[in-house]
Amino acid sequence: MTNPGHLAETEATELKEIRTACRHLDAVARHVRDFADMMRDLRGDELPAWMDRVLADDLPALHSLVNGLRRDLDAVLAALTTLWSSGQVEDHMTRVKLLKRMGFGRAGFDLLRNRILLRT
Template identity: 30%
Template sequence: MYGQGYQNKSDRIILDKGLSDVKTITKTQYEQVLKTYPVITELYAAIKEFYEILYSRRDERLETWLEKIENFNIPELQTYVNGIRIDINAVKNGIKLKYNNGLAEGSVNKIKVIKRIMYGRNSFDLLKAKVLLHEHFRCEFN
């Protein structure tokens, strides 16, 4: 539910936002974890660096970052790096270029959600009408 490898929402928030947003762990407990597992500090720095690469619109540091991540020797990270390397040109274009297909993906996702809700209960014509009705209301209220 919170992403592969996350045990609960608190794990995800610490990586995504910050310790101040997590009420279930104290600063002392967090520092103890970092002392016990120093690789977490390095991983956190690598995540921040990747964020900077993505939003800087400059892809020159991507190869160096991928090599750094490979050095962690964590199987899940190796899989991630291999996935990026398979389509490295698309990843670099995604970093450099302003445009993306987010609008189309959002529309497709909305249709899939409506379809899942209606699964086995209604016809295609009703699905079509419901999607168009949702789109009409979105345009009317935005």
């Protein structure tokens, strides 16, 4: 979702007209923008109030999102409040999977282990 401040003037005008014509779309866009801002700025302390505002509106798709967030609220709050990222772990797992696929079932565990250890 593009930051509204980065839109061209004509695009901003069109977006405003569309959002004015449909109150549900305006509410969805507002809630999504608020959630994106929370994610970008790591403001997890605002999540419970955001979820209450979403549930107050008649938006079933966003209600489903809130219910999903509530199922694992501790993890969501941790993601929205800490600087820690699992990006490095995911990078290594992707590399291991690539090496495993390159063996195409012919290479045994020992060769895979050696290739992983030599690359790190």
